[in-house]
Amino acid sequence: MIGGGLAGLLCGIRLAEAGQKCAIVSSGQSALHFSSGSLDLLCHLPDGSAVEQPLAALESLAAQAPQHPYSLMGHDAVVRYAAESERLLERSGLALVGSCQQNHLRVTPLGTRRATWLSPNEVPVSALDQPLPWERVLVAGIEGFLDFQPHLVANSLAEQGIETKIAELTLPALDRLRNNPSEFRAVNIARVLDLPDNQQLLIDELNRLAQQVDAIIMPACVGMEQADALEHLRSRVRVPLLLLPTLPPSVLGMRLHHLLRRRFQALGGVITADPTQRISLQSYRFVLATAGGMLSTVLMMPLVNFIGKGDQAFGFKGGIAVLALVAVIMLAICFATTKERISDEGTTQGSMREDLRDIIRNDQWRIVGLLTILNILAVSVRGGAMMYYVTYILGNPLVFTWFLTTYCVGNLLGSAAAKPLTDWKCKVSVFWWTNALLAILSIAMFFVPIGANITMFIFIFVIGVLHQLVTPIQWVMMSDTVDYGEWKGGKRLTGISFAGTLFVLKLGLALGGALIGWMLAGAGYQSGAATQNSATIMSIIALFTLVPAACYFLSALIAARLYTLRTPFINRILKELADGVRRNEHAFTQDMKTAEDLSHENQ
Structure with missing residues (x-):
């Protein structure tokens, strides 16, 4: 199954329960992370009329929309699968209220009520014809x-x-x-x-x-x-x-995803055994990473008090040092005890040092690493400065939620636009043109007068669209560098390639946070003050506009001039790898080198 959202997970669980060997190929967040945790079956017909009993309304749906998936499946199949889905969700540990026989009303985040099929049992609900109790x-x-x-x-x-x-x-x-x-x-x-x-x-x-x-x-x-x-x-x-x-x-949506994923894994499914998708397995580490984050949070203040003896500055330094030392030890233990579970016969084996040397020699990987730092630096600086910008430039911290929501809506539209645009044009061209446009818009934002809130809302929406448009493209470019490395050097380094890219991504986040602190401190920012001096105001504006603009401009320039894995070239690489052409060339070259070495030894 390609995709680890609701459909992919339910399909995987159903197949695994039936004894089938299956894998889900997935990366990143699914739509469940953005959901309310409730599930709809059929709440309205195409003519707008409300549905009280979803199964009883299937005939009306077939008459009004004969091409609807439910209509194509047929009444009996929908009835069977709806009931089966309820039982499957229950087996997965989800406590949901509702039935496919009758919709109910749930309270939304705005306090209104809307019809739905299944809701988490902690969400306030009522029958369709009843008020809240x-x-x-x-x-x-x-x-x-x-x-x-x-x-x-x-x-x-x-x-x-x-x-x-x-x-x-x-x-x-x-x-x-x-x-x-x-x-x-x-x-x-x-x-x-x-x-x-x-x-x-x-x-x-x-x-x-x-x-x-x-x-x-x-x-x-x-x-x-x-x-x-x-x-x-x-x-x-x-x-x-x-x-x-x-x-x-959403916590409710993420818990739904977590329980379904845990059910699939408990049935013996893997996320995935394909070497080209092995990076997806990194998601397993987040369970313990979350626990480690909680533990460090709990231990920090006791360590500060124990080490500092009243001196909080020294206590925080000591506490961080202790946690850093523990982290190094745990990472070493993790590395030493981790074993490859899948035999990958025929793959060239090498030492860690050799792998690092080979990945650094991959010129396109180095370029994507630099692009990753620049793009994450742009978004982290702008995101970190957003609250300051809304408070002191827009002049109303209460609009922060709407400002951020506007940006997120733009992100959703940008994600949806990535595929059709890259189907139409080479993804590299889309990437660098979009970064160039982001640089221009960010510079234009610098000249927007203080208090021009509507204008800034429009800007942040457009920037949200464009930035999220380049993000999925950039992750595809990361994958392309792995194929390029195998094509060029005969050695596939998926794991260390993505690990290195994630490292530079974290480096960009760290640089972004540090840059905000440095600039605000240098300008004389006063925490909690109702107003700030002119230097601080200018620094906030620059952090929100000019710094991201510089990052986007450099990304566009580097991608246009130095990144060579455009669509025709990467298609050729993939074809030659699939046909074994390059593998045979590398094997022949290695055999010739071995023969020459033996010849010299004999002489």
């Missing part, structure tokens, strides 16, 4: 968390006849995230709140607020990967605790 509801936001707007939810619920109150959870455990708006997202919040000590603090806070209300509604920022933490939390709060999805990435 609570008279008094507390809507609890999280202080400083902009991806959930409790007043919008409360207003919508009030219009439905429910008495609502609004409160904010302060939770000091979130202060570290709160101080960095770019990290203050539902996923990171859940990783902190799922820790046992922090969960008890959350329980105490919710019970304090659970006075004279029938239920509490809060953003879905708990129960990241397992329902145990969520169920424990809900069982300890005095009134029903209900969750609403937030802006993506």
